[in-house]
Amino acid sequence: MTADGEHGGLDFWSFVELANRRLATEYGFRHQLATELLLTLNRASNIVTYDLEASVHRPRGRSWSGFRLLFVTWLAGPLEAKKAAELTGMSRAAVSNLAKTLVADGLLARTPGEHDGRSVLLSLTERGTEEMVELFREQNEREYEWASVLTEAEQRILVMLLDKLVSNRDQFDVRGRN
């Protein structure tokens, strides 16, 4: 028995076992593997993200979301706020808010779009680029530490499976952000 009655040594892994058992035997649910998959996915993402944010970005006064916006703007060049929202997976409102503070910090520039009077083009300032290079250097080292637990082949398989998991999401109507 992995999980004892008083839960003294109950960790995430043994909790999943316990959940599987009870869901199947006491309640007759049938899709335990799906539950386990999404539980594990969520947990892994949270752990890694929290660590990167806490060890790399917070100490330098940046948030995880701020970094993500800077990252796509850095690499995908000047782009519309809408596009930045799609690439980062944030809402347009979030991009608007983040941009406001990043512009105030002198890292981001906001210029009106040429072809569309409604749109706004985001791009990095010179200082923004410099800071991104520095920031990403740190993050990349940390990312490498995390990923190195897996072999390169495992990493490629993991990327492939994760991508497959979300790639066919048009098959049923998935809720996305505004």
Added chain:
Amino acid sequence: MTADGEHGGLDFWSFVELANRRLATEYGFRHQLATELLLTLNRASNIVTYDLEASVHRPRGRSWSGFRLLFVTWLAGPLEAKKAAELTGMSRAAVSNLAKTLVADGLLARTPGEHDGRSVLLSLTERGTEEMVELFREQNEREYEWASVLTEAEQRILVMLLDKLVSNRDQFDVRGRN
């Protein structure tokens, strides 16, 4: 060329390609696979979580975090708030806040711990249990739809790789929540 100059058709996948290329050739960074892995992990988790929250929990007046707390309390029986925080990956303060509203809603019960005067035991009320069964039935169906894009073997591999990714995190000092 997958990503054109004006970004008209730039999606997440081609952005990753573009990022890999620029990080390697223009900046000389070496750990692109690690970046790609964590980018993909983060994205997959966000997409799936957001969908479950929006399609299952919000319509019934529950938040994703509220559901997670109810879920572990449901299956791991009466447990200390501290334990619930560990299992859900939230801070103790978050559990305290969520518990407050869930108790007010009549789903959760809070009883003082027997052996430790400081601790609080969380358990589901009768109504809480009923609602959880119903709520989880819905969620489990949806989870199954998501997972079914992968074969069962692929799902098992994915779980294994995700678990391996976070299991060895004691090797370097990882930042965790309070």
Added chain:
DNA sequence: GCGAGGTAGTAAATGCGTGAACTATATGGG
């Protein structure tokens, strides 16, 4: 027994992201 140090839980302050409502601009059919 008592005091130092540690732990469980809560409260207050802060920051951030979302959805909804709104403004401004674009587009397309009559």
Added chain:
DNA sequence: CCCATATAGTTCACGCATTTACTACCTCGC
């Protein structure tokens, strides 16, 4: 040409999670 409709972006109110600080309680060693 004009109005209906759709879209880009911003603002606002709200909910939620975090950190920090605090209270209450436990525990170990002197």
